[in-house]
Amino acid sequence: MTVSVVLFTSDLRLHDNPTLHAALSGADEVVPLFVLDEAIASAGFAAPNRRAFLADCLTDLDAGLRERGGRLVVRTGDVVARAREVAAEAGADEVRTAGGVSRYAQRREERLRRGLESDGRRLRVHDATLTALPPGAVTPNGSDHFAVFTPYFRRWSRERPRDVLAAPRTVPVPATIGSDRVPARADTAGVSEGLAEGGEKAGRKRFAAWKRSGLAAYEDGHDDLAGDMTSRLSPHLHFGTLSPTELVVRARRAGGAGAEAFVRQLCWRDFHHQVLAARPDASAADYRTKHDSWRSEESAGAEIEAWKAGRTGYPVVDAAMRQLRHEGWMHNRGRLLTASFLTKTLYVDWRVGARHFLELLVDGDIANNQLNWQWMAGTGTDSRPNRVLNPVVQGRRFDPEGRYVRRWVPELSGLAGSAVHEPWRLPEAERAEYDYPDPLVELAEGRDRFLRAREKG
Template identity: 70%
Template structure:
């Protein structure tokens, strides 16, 4: 009996999984393996919300494999040590895995390749598993990556995509392999109360339902904070419980402006991955330095604390931050407003905000989190790096009747209409009736400070 190993990482699904398909076709038996590596925790990728969602994904993956006659083998320890041990135990000649695009993933892959080769075995990596178009497949003349989204999107849109793969009908796993069993959400402390349920089953159901019921309105409604017309698929894409390639195919098959706008957002995800793959240092360093001298000291720390707690005095910003704390997720427009407010109105280092988001976001990954933060701070790929989003005007535009703010800032729920975005305009007893803080900074003062810091006054 021939045996192959498929190592699951950020691709926790059975449908449209090239590495799994290759392993099933290459051997009589397959070991579906996931390694809970402490190095992931040390690298800062673990957080309660992501660990809980991961537990859901692994439980669902194991269930899907059992329906096909197999099971998921879970091990704890160093990935290279555990994979090589399983390969020796089963006599597997090949290990299959998806290509990763972070510096951590590259290091892990290189170590595994060397260790397997020293054992007389081979690592086979598969691209276009976690992204639609692999980083580096399309590049502009004279560079190793695209620094501007629009020309990248133009090229990306013309790329031929592989056909999505069906889930295997049968997975035969060798007998006698030790497994820890999938972790459970209940074993993870500190999880956000409203965290979504993870797993391929829920993710595929969500994708199908959203495409059939809500995709048509996405083009005009995806920025509507109160309407919440977004797909909420980002956590499932982050963990690979839903294939981005399949999502593009299904959206294009449906057609329409909403589906096209959705595909454009999936392209943004690939865009950031190709930037990070070419410039891994941008996980912690400015992509384009603006010579910023970010605010430090007690006053800045107090402002940062108010921002984290959703107590800045600007309702739409506070609503976004409270949604993050409760759900481990935030509406995309809310992310832009919260990030612009921290980096430009409060003039606090984007890394502080990125760290807080990574602590809570269930979909938090290095490529999209760090590079979106840099985009908002004006140190990344934004072609208008000095723009400042006014939270009052943005609130009135994208939450005109205050539905989003009322949902997350209930102490202001009685304020009618757009007045909810400017509670400081109330006077005397009317203002005293609302237990809500005064603004931490006047918007005009924040703008003047930012423009001076960037030498634009």
Template identity: 70%
Template sequence: MNQRTQGGGRRGPRDGAARQDRVAVVLYTADLRVHDHPPLRSALAEADLVVPLFVRDPAVDAAGFASPNRLSFLADALADLDAALRERGGRLVFREGPLVAEVLAVAAEAGADEVHMAAGVSRFAAEREERLRRELESAGRRLRVHDAVCTVLAPGAVTPSGKDHFAVFTPYFRRWSATAPRAVGGAPRRVPVPDVGSARLPSPKVARRSPGLVPGGESAGRERFRRWLAGGVDDYEDRHDDLAGDATSRLSPYLHFGCLSAAELVERARRHGEAGAEAFVRQLAWRDFHHQVLAARPAAAFEDYRGRGDRWRGEGPEVEAWREGRTGYPIVDAAMRQLRHEGWMHNRGRLLAASFLTKTLYVDWRIGAAHFLDLLVDGDVANNQLNWQWVAGTGTDTRPNRVLNPLAQARRFDPNGDYVRRWVPELADAALPGGRVHQPWKAADGERPDYPDPVVALDDGLARFRDARGLD
């Protein structure tokens, strides 16, 4: 079990009353589950009583990580976690306020010697961890940080010779595949919790922006994975880019909140043994790859990983048309409307929407990344920001100047136009294949549908990009 013990607190009774039971706090962050949870397992092995704690920290809102969709999913996940703990004789302790202060207060109230938590990779998480370690140490307590709770391998578990991280996926994947992950654990039978005060959990009916948002929580995630492993994963290798077929796992929200263990998914997928399962495992490796890049280069969340001297364009009518799904390119607009309705988008749609914004419109990737984070329920700083940079050509892509043509992509990945017609209803009766997006549109009755002209000609957008990158 990978863990880092920080601080040198004393053991035994404290805070007045004598205590015979040893108490530990398990601080939940983005690991909202009971199955395969190393901090919880370690705390239960070493303490008599455990306080499972989640703190709703206003600093998360101030940092821009909270959004209505994610808060709604979070409320579901917390309610489900509380129910799972109650089935095991425990409960979730919920507090609201500055995280460090609330953890210190709970530890003092419970007489806890140690606080266990999962490691994060963002600069925000690292700074929060350091503040908590310092304050706990001052109070005579210890912080124990567990690696590889939210990923399969911990960032830094595999590195190239003489470097602190892999900058290219393929060699990373070779090393990742050859490295044994930690052992996967089950859920505990009992979680004894001391008498500690708790605020009321947030209502699962909190406001959301996307009416098609999926329910959150470990129970929903495990059931979705069970059904997909039984009936969808075998075709994943051949169909994962099929926009209309919707043949992906849709597990990313549950991975983002830690409702599912990435290590457990890999173990079960490999046990399944089909080619589709291996293709799915590769996607989990991409997730680990981005986490290890961000852990080594935290500034990549907001700065170019590899600068190209870009003079990006900023906000304007074209950007607003992109946000609204009114660019005049149906495959792009369908993806953007799916995002708004579901708080989720097919991965191929994400690539197309990002390429259109950054390469065709030549708009700063940070504008697109911020919009995605505002709506995506799986909005993860590592994966969202670094995937945007990959598409924009400022990240780890070895072909930084590639441009995805939305016409060619539509013909390839939505050949019959089913995905477009699903999400762009004004084109539902258009007598054209889904890949054709040239104006004027002709509906089945001969009338033009209420659909905009393209915001830019593809040739003009390509010429502008190539000129900006100095490629001509």
């Protein structure tokens, strides 16, 4: 009997999983393994919302495997040590896993390869699992990656994605391999009250419903804050409970302007992954430095805390920050607004904001989170690095009736229509009725401070 270990990481699904498919095609039995990585926790990356969502994903994956005659094997500790341990217990010749792009994923892969080779085993890495196209699949002349999105999108769009793979009918797992308990959501404290359900079953249900009711209108409605017409699939893409390749194929099959706009967003995700794969330092360092002299966390501490709490005095910014705390998720337009406000209006280092987002976001992905923050800070791949988003203008444009603000900033619920975006303009007596702060800074003052600092940098 030949045995292959499938080390799941960010591909917690049975449908369209090349790693699992290849293992089942080449071995008599497989060991579906997930390691609760202590290094993730010690690095502070195991935020409660992601731990809870992960527990849902693992519970669902285990259930899906059991329906097919198998089960999930869970171990805790160092990923490399546990994978080698399980491979030895199973008498496996190989370990298969999906290729990642972060510095940690690349180091983990190299450590695993060396360890397995010393045991007389081999590591097989599948690069077309976590993204629609593997990082490095398309490159410009003279460079190892695209630094600008539009030319990447043109090249990416011409490539044919791999075939979508069906979920396996059976998954034979050796009976002798022991497992730790599969974690449950209830094991985690401090979870956002409105956190969505995780797992492949929930993800596929979510996509099927949104494809019927939201995909066609996505191009026109994806920036509508109150309408909430985005797919909300980013947590499932982060944990790999949905395949980006399958989403691209199914969206293109549906056709239409909404589907094209959705595919473009999936391409943005691939774009950031190929940037980080080529430049792992971009997880912490400016991709294109502007030599900013950011305000220190000490000097801007009170303003940073107000931003985190949703008490900046700018209602649309505060609404988005409160949504983040309540759901562990934020509307994409809100992410742009809150990041612009912190980095450019308050002139605070993007890493402060990125760190806070990673503490709460269920879809907290190093490639997308860090590089999107840099995009808004003007130190990343944005071709207009000094653009500043005005929260009042943006609020009136993308929440014209003020419904998004009133949903998340209930102390302003008595204000009708777009007046909710500028409560400081109310007559003094009426303004006193609302327990809501004045703006932290005048927008023009913040913009001028940012531009002056950029000129000096």
